[in-house]
Amino acid sequence: MIQLIVSGDTASILIDACIAALENACKWIRLDLSHLRENEVEPTVESIKESCKSFDAILSVDNDVDAVKRLKVDGLHIGNTEGASAAQARKQLGEEIILGVTIDDASAVPFLPRTAVDYVEIDENVGATGVRNEIVKQMKALGFDEPVVARLKGIPTLQEVRAWGVDGISLDSSTVNPAELKDLILRLESLAQERINDL
Numbered sequence: 001m002i003q004l005i006v007s008g009d010t011a012s013i014l015i016d017a018c019i020a021a022l023e024n025a026c027k028w029i030r031l032d033l034s035h036l037r038e039n040e041v042e043p044t045v046e047s048i049k050e051s052c053k054s055f056d057a058i059l060s061v062d063n064d065v066d067a068v069k070r071l072k073v074d075g076l077h078i079g080n081t082e083g084a085s086a087a088q089a090r091k092q093l094g095e096e097i098i099l100g101v102t103i104d105d106a107s108a109v110p111f112l113p114r115t116a117v118d119y120v121e122i123d124e125n126v127g128a129t130g131v132r133n134e135i136v137k138q139m140k141a142l143g144f145d146e147p148v149v150a151r152l153k154g155i156p157t158l159q160e161v162r163a164w165g166v167d168g169i170s171l172d173s174s175t176v177n178p179a180e181l182k183d184l185i186l187r188l189e190s191l192a193q194e195r196i197n198d199l
Contacts, residue, residue, distance in 0.1 A: 001028065001147060001149060001167055002026065002028065002168055002169055002170070002171070002184065002185055002188055003028045003029075003030050003149065003168070003169075003170040004021045004026050004171055004181065005030045005062070005170055005173060006021070006030065006031055006173045007031075007034070007035060007172070007173070007174075008035060010036075011036060011040045011043070011044040011047075014044055015047055015048060018031075019051055021173065021178060022051055022052065022055040022057055023055075023178065024178040024179065024181050024185075025181070025182045026057065026185065027055070027056070027057045027058065027185075028057060028058040028060070029048065029052060029057060029060070030060045030061070030062055030077055030170065031048065031059065031060070031061050031062065031073075032062045033045070033062070034063070041067060042070075042071060045059075045067065045071045045073065046071065049073060058075060058098065059074050060073065060075030060076060060098060061073055061075070061076060062077050062078075063076075063078060065089050065093065068093060069092065069093055074098055075097055075099065075100065075118075076093060076097055076098075077101070077121070078100070078102070079101075080103065080104055080123060086099060086113050087113040087115075087116045090116035098118050099117055100117065100119045100149070101117055101121065102120075102121040102122075102151065103120060103121070103122065103135065104122070104123035104125060105135075106131075106134045106135045106138045109138045109139055109144070110138075112144070114144065114146075117146055118146060119147040120139065120144075120146055120147075120149070121170055122135055124152055124153050132150060132164045132166070133164065133165060135148070136148055136164070136165045136166065147168060148167050149167065149168045149169060149170050150164055150168075150169050151169070151171075152171055153172070153175060154171075154175050155175075155176060155180055155184055156169065158187055161188065162191065168188070169188070
């Protein structure tokens with residue numbers, strides 16, 4: 001699993017970045033709409049939604065329950081927040097929406113709303129492999145089966161991804177060019193297949 005988090009000051013920047021990612025094998029776009037003017041949000045999301053549909057890709061929106069509900073995208077991602085917010089979003093949006101949350105500390109794991117969340121992202125500021133491992137281990141110990149995604153500031157090596165024990169990564173579009181993205185996706189797919197073969 002790889003999510004590309006796309007943000008920008010204008011609609012055209014967002015749309016162009018999403019199309020470039022989709023053309024280079026990205027199957028999950030996360031939109032940060034916080035820099036757009038209110039009247040730009042709907043046409044921008046509708047345009048990107050159509051592109052994602054053409055490429056059979058998932059489209060999520062960061063931290064905007066109303067936009068997800070109104071524009072009928074695939075998912076919502078909630079940044080560092082209280083577990084109750086995720087539970088409330090699930091109640092508002094229903095079971096079909098893909099809902100993810102970000103945590104930055106193992107102490108937050110017991111408070112995750114298990115019935116509400118589809119995946120958990122570990123914040124990019126959790127840079128140490130040992131800390132990431134501790135979060136993953138605690139989730140496993142508590143019986144969490146939800147996938148774990150590591151948010152990163154740059155392109156990782158496969159050795160790093162293996163060491164973290166995560167199921168996927170999320171990257172800011174400003175940290176990776178489309179050609180790097182395609183290569184990374186192919187390498188992660190290879191790693192996922194290795195894990196399947198080891199089962």
